[in-house]
Amino acid sequence: MQExxxxxxxNDCGQRVGRLDSHNILIGNPPIPVLPEKWNNTLQVxxxxxxxxxxxxxxxxxGTVELLVAAAQSAPTSSNLQAWSVxxxxxxxxxxxxxxxxxxxxxxxxxxxxxxxxADLSRLRQIARQQxxxxxxxxxxxxxxxxxxxxxxxxxxxxxxxxxxxLGSCYIxxxxxxxxxxxxxxxxxxxAFAVFGLTVGYPDPSVKxxxxxxxxxxxxxxxxxxxxxxxxxxxxxxxxxxxxQEKQNLPPKGRTSVIAKRIENEAALKGRSxxxxxxxxxxxxxx
Numbered sequence: 001m002q003e004x005x006x007x008x009x010x011n012d013c014g015q016r017v018g019r020l021d022s023h024n025i026l027i028g029n030p031p032i033p034v035l036p037e038k039w040n041n042t043l044q045v046x047x048x049x050x051x052x053x054x055x056x057x058x059x060x061x062x063g064t065v066e067l068l069v070a071a072a073q074s075a076p077t078s079s080n081l082q083a084w085s086v087x088x089x090x091x092x093x094x095x096x097x098x099x100x101x102x103x104x105x106x107x108x109x110x111x112x113x114x115x116x117x118x119a120d121l122s123r124l125r126q127i128a129r130q131q132x133x134x135x136x137x138x139x140x141x142x143x144x145x146x147x148x149x150x151x152x153x154x155x156x157x158x159x160x161x162x163x164x165x166x167l168g169s170c171y172i173x174x175x176x177x178x179x180x181x182x183x184x185x186x187x188x189x190x191x192a193f194a195v196f197g198l199t200v201g202y203p204d205p206s207v208k209x210x211x212x213x214x215x216x217x218x219x220x221x222x223x224x225x226x227x228x229x230x231x232x233x234x235x236x237x238x239x240x241x242x243x244x245q246e247k248q249n250l251p252p253k254g255r256t257s258v259i260a261k262r263i264e265n266e267a268a269l270k271g272r273s274x275x276x277x278x279x280x281x282x283x284x285x286x287x
Contacts, residue, residue, distance in 0.1 A: 029211045030240065045164045050209045052168025053107040055201035060112055060167070068115070068200070071161035072154035083147035084154050085120040087186055088113060094185065098197070101181050102174030103270065111199035116175065116182075117155045119147030121191040121284070138191070139285035151195045162200055172197035177270050179278055190283025210247065213240040 034043075065088045072086065089095055090113055098116075099108035108114050121138050128135030137143060155171075162169045175182055175194045182194045203209070215237050219229045234256050242252035266273045280286055 029213050030216050032217065045160060048211065049163055050211050051170040052203040052209065053170050054204040054207040055107065055110045055112065055168065056204055058202050060201070065113065068158045068161055072158040075153040075157040077150045077153065078146045081124060081146060082150065083120060083124060084151035085118045085192065087116040087118070089116060097185055098182065101178045102172055103177060105172055105174055107170055107199050108172060108197065111201040113200040115198040115200060116186060116194050117151045117196055117198065118188070119144060119151050119193045119195050121147055122189040125191055140287045144279065144284055144286060148195050155198055167200060168203035170199045172199065176272050176275065180281065183282055193279060193282055210244065213237065213244050
């Protein structure tokens with residue numbers, strides 16, 4: 001493939017707009033070449049994704065939640081079990097309480113819509129009992145993993161739909177910091193767990209956001225068997241992140257140091273080291 005060059009530009013909303021040269025385009029961050037005839041709007045939406053933490057006050061159009069959930073339900077699901085649910089939260093006081101359970105995340109308060117995605121085995125247990133068995137298969141770690149994966153796949157489908165509609169979003173993993181309090185706030189049944197939240201709204205155009213650099217494919221893509229991850233490739237990623245942070249007026253500190261700090265010890269997990277015991281208290285048997 002002939003070498004091309006990235007001809008991207010940004011529109012007034014800070015979204016990256018791709019243009020083609022005579023050979024190919026470079027996509028992604030870091031960029032890779034793709035032939036022009038392979039380019040389409042879906043790829044543009046996927047590769048333009050960035051988290052939005054600042055929102056306009058505008059309410060979302062009627063039917064937005066239902067449209068996003070329809071997109072979510074179109075995602076793959078293990079054995080068609082559909083072991084997930086989602087709670088749409090718009091009430092300002094409830095959003096504020098949920099934000100307080102995540103060690104901040106003020107964008108939960110600011111967003112007009114907050115979606116809480118659940119690994120949900122409670123509905124499957126009900127189905128099993130209606131069919132004359134106790135659903136013993138739900139008692140094992142595998143079933144909880146299915147629920148968490150199903151929720152993630154569904155939510156990511158919704159995020160693509162959100163981006164395609166000109167809306168913005170941000171995942172909130174802090175929902176796992178105090179899961180029992182979250183369960184009480186949302187009146188979750190036994191065997192339902194808030195895997196993460198998702199803020200949704202119109203991005204504030206006064207706050208410019210760019211596509212955040214990702215690791216080079218050379219350290220995440222292997223052929224046939226796992227390969228070597230070279231330290232110089234991680235260093236180049238740090239350089240890219242520092243440049244990005246400077247452009248965003250953030251302290252330039254790279255990324256691998258932040259990753260290392262996030263997994264340094266039990267305290268870095270912000271209470272999530274106790275999830276197995278908490279999940280059992282929430283009704284998951286986890287054999």
